[in-house]
Amino acid sequence: MKILDCPLNGPRNITEFQYLGPLRQEEAEDAGSLVARVFFPPNPAGVLVEWWRHTTSNTVFLAERDTLTDEVLRTWLPDRKSHEEFPA
Amino acid sequence: MPLSLLKYGLRRDYVPHGDIPPTPDLKKSYDVVIVGGGGHGLAAAYYLSHVHGITDVAILEKGYLAGGNTARNTTTVRSNYMTEQSVAFYKEGVSLFETMSHDLGFNVMFSQRGQLTLAHSDATMRSFRLRAEMGKHMGTRIEVVDAKAVQEICPHVNMDFGGQHEVLGGLWHEDGGTARHDAVAWGYAKRAAEKGVEIHQRTEVQGFRKSGDRVTHVITDRGEIAAGQVLQAVGGLNGQVAELAGFRLPIRSFPLQAMVTQPLKPFLDVLLSSANMHTYLVQSSRGEVVIGGGSDPYQLVSTRSTFDQKEALAAGAVHLVPFLHNVKLLRQWAGITDMTPDYSPIMGESPLRNYWLDCGWGTWGFKATPVAGKRMAETIATGRVPEILKPFALSRFEHFALVNEMGATAASH
Numbered sequence: 001m002k003i004l005d006c007p008l009n010g011p012r013n014i015t016e017f018q019y020l021g022p023l024r025q026e027e028a029e030d031a032g033s034l035v036a037r038v039f040f041p042p043n044p045a046g047v048l049v050e051w052w053r054h055t056t057s058n059t060v061f062l063a064e065r066d067t068l069t070d071e072v073l074r075t076w077l078p079d080r081k082s083h084e085e086f087p088a
Numbered sequence: 089m090p091l092s093l094l095k096y097g098l099r100r101d102y103v104p105h106g107d108i109p110p111t112p113d114l115k116k117s118y119d120v121v122i123v124g125g126g127g128h129g130l131a132a133a134y135y136l137s138h139v140h141g142i143t144d145v146a147i148l149e150k151g152y153l154a155g156g157n158t159a160r161n162t163t164t165v166r167s168n169y170m171t172e173q174s175v176a177f178y179k180e181g182v183s184l185f186e187t188m189s190h191d192l193g194f195n196v197m198f199s200q201r202g203q204l205t206l207a208h209s210d211a212t213m214r215s216f217r218l219r220a221e222m223g224k225h226m227g228t229r230i231e232v233v234d235a236k237a238v239q240e241i242c243p244h245v246n247m248d249f250g251g252q253h254e255v256l257g258g259l260w261h262e263d264g265g266t267a268r269h270d271a272v273a274w275g276y277a278k279r280a281a282e283k284g285v286e287i288h289q290r291t292e293v294q295g296f297r298k299s300g301d302r303v304t305h306v307i308t309d310r311g312e313i314a315a316g317q318v319l320q321a322v323g324g325l326n327g328q329v330a331e332l333a334g335f336r337l338p339i340r341s342f343p344l345q346a347m348v349t350q351p352l353k354p355f356l357d358v359l360l361s362s363a364n365m366h367t368y369l370v371q372s373s374r375g376e377v378v379i380g381g382g383s384d385p386y387q388l389v390s391t392r393s394t395f396d397q398k399e400a401l402a403a404g405a406v407h408l409v410p411f412l413h414n415v416k417l418l419r420q421w422a423g424i425t426d427m428t429p430d431y432s433p434i435m436g437e438s439p440l441r442n443y444w445l446d447c448g449w450g451t452w453g454f455k456a457t458p459v460a461g462k463r464m465a466e467t468i469a470t471g472r473v474p475e476i477l478k479p480f481a482l483s484r485f486e487h488f489a490l491v492n493e494m495g496a497t498a499a500s501h
C-alpha cells in the first residue's frame with residue numbers, strides 16, 4: 001500500500017488520509033477570481049501542491065507530489081500566520 | 089455461401105487488406121485538424137466526411153488508433169441521467185448505437201440488454217424515482233422496480249435481506265446496452281478513411297501557433313501544419329492540451345481502474361451496477377465478467393493500477409454476485425479520465441474562434457461517441473453550436489449553470 005508521510009504522525013497507509021485537492025492560488029473572497037478558484041483547480045502533468053488530511057488525528061497539511069510518477073516529494077504543516085503555504 | 093467461403097480460405101493469392109491505410113506523410117495544411125484519434129475524434133471525422141462533405145481532414149493521434157480511453161472503457165451505453173439536457177443528449181447517443189452496425193457496415197456488437205442499477209438505501213430509491221420520471225418524460229425506457237422485480241430480472245443478485253446492503257429495489261433501464269469499443273472506433277476510422285480522411289498515428293501535438301484569437305498552425309513532432317479549424321478530443325489529457333492552446337479547462341485528471349475475470353459460461357444478461365457499492369458488472373460476449381470502475385482518490389496523470397482499487401472492486405463484485413469468489417482475474421488496467429466539476433462534458437466553443445472542444449468526458453464518454461461525433465461535426469461544418477450541445481458549453485461555469493450528473497454517473501459509467 002502507498003505510504004504518505006504525515007508531518008505530525010510520520011509514515012502512514014494512504015487509506016488513513018483524505019485528499020482535499022490542489023492548493024488554489026486564487027482568492028475565494030475576490031469576486032473576479034471566484035470562478036477560477038471554484039472550478040479551475042491546477043491540473044499539472046508534473047509537480048502539484050495539494051491539501052491532505054490525516055483523518056484520525058485531523059491533521060491538515062500540504063504535500064508536493066509528482067502527478068506523473070505519483071512520487072510524494074515532501075509534506076509539511078502550513079504556517080498560517082506568515083501565509084507561508086506555498087513551497088519555498 | 090459455405091462453398092465460396094471455403095474457396096476464399098483456400099485461395100493462395102489472398103491479399104490481406106487493412107481497415108485503414110498506413111500513416112501518410114503530413115500535408116502542409118488541412119481544412120480541419122482533429123487532435124486525438126480516439127472514438128470521439130474518429131466519429132467526428134466520419135460525420136464530417138460522410139454528412140458534411142468535408143474530407144480534407146487530418147486526425148493526429150500520439151499513440152496508436154483508439155488506444156486511449158476508447159480502448160479502456162467498460163462499454164456501458166445508457167441514457168438514464170438526471171437532467172433534461174443530459175437525457176436528451178444521451179438518448180440520441182443510444183439511438184445512434186442502435187443502428188450503428190448497419191450505418192457503418194461494421195459489426196460493433198451492440199447488445200441492448202438493459203441496465204439494472206441496485207438501490208441499497210431509501211436515499212438511492214428517491215434519486216431513482218427522479219431519474220425514472222425524467223427519463224419517461226423524455227421518452228426513454230426506464231422504471232423503478234421493487235426487490236421482487238430485481239430478482240426476476242437478475243436472479244443471481246445477492247439480495248442480502250436483513251443485511252447491511254439489502255437490495256430495496258432498482259432502476260431498470262431497458263435502453264441500456266453495451267457495444268464493442270474497438271469496433272466502434274475502427275468502424276468510424278475505416279469509413280472516414282474511405283472518404284479521404286487521413287489518420288496519422290504516432291503523431292503528437294506539442295503546441296499551437298496563433299494569430300489573434302485564431303489558431304493558424306498545429307505543431308507536431310512530425311512538423312507543423314496549417315489548420316482551418318481544430319477539434320480537440322484528447323481524452324484524459326484534455327486539460328493539458330488546452331493549456332498548450334493557451335487556456336484552462338475546469339478539468340482534473342484521475343485514473344479510473346477496471347478489470348475482467350476469466351471467461352465463464354453466460355449467466356449475466358443485463359448490465360448490473362450498484363450505486364452504494366461503486367461497482368458494476370457486465371459479461372462480455374467472450375464470457376469474461378468486466379468489473380468497473382474505481383476512480384483513484386487523488387489526481388494523477390498516469391495509467392498505473394493499484395491493488396487497493398482492485399480489492400475494492402472485487403469486494404463489491406463478490407458481494408453482489410457471491411459465486412464469483414473463486415473466479416480468477418485475467419486482466420486489469422486504468423485510463424486517465426478528464427473529470428469536470430459537474431460530471432458533464434464540455435462541448436462547443438473555446439476561447440479561440442476556430443478551435444472547438446469535445447472534452448471533459450471523464451468516466452462516461454464512450455456512450456457519447458456517436459452523438460458527440462455527429463454534433464461536433466455539425467458544429468465545425470456550420471460554425472454554429474446546435475441547441476442540443478448548448479447546455480454543455482465551457483461558459484456554463486462562469487454563469488454557475490452547471491449540469492450536475494454526479495449522482496447519475498458515479499455508480500455506473
Ligand SMILES: Cc1cc2nc3c(=O)[nH]c(=O)nc-3n(C[C@H](O)[C@H](O)[C@H](O)COP(=O)(O)OP(=O)(O)OC[C@H]3O[C@@H](n4cnc5c(N)ncnc54)[C@H](O)[C@@H]3O)c2cc1C
Nearest residue numbers: 124126128150156157158161162164293323423453454455
Ligand atoms: C476504466 C474506464 C472505464 C470506462 N467506462 C465507461 C463506460 O462504461 N461507459 C462510458 O460511456 N464511458 C466509459 N469510460 C469513459 C470513456 O472511455 C471515455 O470518456 C471515452 O472513451 C473518451 O473518448 P475520446 O475519444 O474522447 O478519448 P480517448 O479514447 O482517450 O482518445 C483520445 C486520444 O487522444 C490522444 N492524445 C492525447 N494527447 C495527444 C496529443 N498531444 N497529440 C495527439 N494525440 C493525443 C490519446 O493518445 C488518445 O488516443 C471509461 C473510462 C475508463 C478509463
